[in-house]
Amino acid sequence: MTATTSKADSPQRGTRRGLRRFLASDNPAAWLMLAPALVLLAWWYAVPIVESVVLSFQHVAEFNFAQRSFAGLQNYQQLISDPAFRKSLEITGAFVLGVVPAQTVLALLIAALLHSISRAQGAFRTAYFVPYMTSTIAITTIFMQLFVKGGVAATALSVVGVPNQTWYASTHLALAFLVIVYVYMFVGLYIVIFSGGMETIPKDLYEAASIDGAGPFRQFWSVTLPGVRPFMAFVLVTGIIQAVQVFDQAYVIAGGTVLGSPAGATSTIVIFIYEQAFRLLDIGYASAATVFLLACMIVLGLLSRRFTPRGDRL
């Protein structure tokens, strides 16, 4: 869609000089290389997403798409006054605040440590990526065994004052449990991202720093950290987006009972959407929640952009 407008705009219409200038610019090559991705994105992502935006203004009979009626803003009005929706936003917010700093700092430190050694990097990297590759069901189930009342982790943590109880069944601890499982599974992903990013830092920068008498901490601060900036941007942005979309782990914790168990303590925003769409079969309402979430994320993105230095903006 964008392709046609910009192709028409950029050359001065009709003149041969304009056409020649257009052909000599990056435009043809850029659009040629983007074409496969844009066609696929438009067809498989943009169309279904636009479809859900349309659905958010409709009432849909339970899974009978032929029966739709215009609902105006009714879905949205219902949404704003729905305490379950508001709670799911709060839970998601708390979850993201718990997950993102922990996984980013841990992944950065481990990747930097891994970057500084010369042997067995591959073996370590593989071990760190294991939880991300293993099925969510298996990892979550094992963690549930560890955090059951009297389980290894629950007992160990009771020493520092956390009551020894079944974490995932406690309304106070279930979200913390979800954060722990999630960080455990995702930190390996971000270690691999940082680890690959650090390989793009020129080796002679470290040599120069070392000649200047910089120790390991100084090198981390003035060489590694600036060197992985583009990857830090990637890890923060995708880390937040993926954490907002947490679903699988919460699904397993519910264990076939009501999603968001116990008592809605792990009812994140995507759990809420899934519940509305697939259990209560209210597609219009679920779509309204999606659009609302999207709007929130866009507003947050624009706000954070204002506070980001120009060079680091996406």
Added chain:
Amino acid sequence: MTAYRARRRAVRGVQYGILSMFGLIMAAPLIFVIYASLLAPSDYFRIVAPDQLTLQNYSYVFGHAPIGRWYLNTAFVTASVVVGAVIVNTLASWALARFRFTGKQTVFLSVILILLVPIQAYLIPLYLQIVNLSWLNTYWSLIVPFLVNPLLIFLMRQYFGRLPKDLEEAAAIDGANRLKVFWRIGVPLTMTGIATQAILAGTWTWNSFLVPVTFINNPSMFVLTLGLDSLQAQNYTLPTVQMAGVVLLTLPIVVMFLIFQRFIVPSMASSGIKG
């Protein structure tokens, strides 16, 4: 000098110590799963002598399911997605990272925007599109929509952005055109990024469950995740058998990771051209 060396060795020791400990914590669940898959069902969660270990859980799985067919389906779908996704996303991210063109920022922000929408939210419209194409129960439904991935475009753009700014100009002086610069210089210098893309696309496709469970219901078209789940539905409740299923599912991607992670190496840019 010797004191300096001793200190260095101590630092190294601490580094390897921390990395190993963390590695053990991260690998522990898989080690436990492998161990449990070798136990007789009555020994679950017990420690047994090595000669008590058994392969009976595996023979149960192989005896009750067309697991070979499921492996073949999963391997075909995963290989197709990995190859296709690496090509499509690498091309797009080069354009976004290296070219000046009208609408560049709009395209990139649209990519991020799509990333913001959770798949659960548009799964039903996506399903209807698959139905309209009569693609239910086909490989196409598991491959074509996933050849493009906003996250991989974003990731690869960051890699290409790290290459020196004057790369194109330097190459143009040597008479290379834009596509040649991409293919001869850009791609070889970012093998780490390409390997990371392959790892991610491979892991996601291999382990994907929500999408196949929505698009596939013919058992001969099942991928492994779906097949193992269908076994669970048929009174396949023994935890040791389930553990064998997890091992059968996980080991091939661990091997895949081991192969691709060898390409996570210092890029030539670090030594050759100034960064």
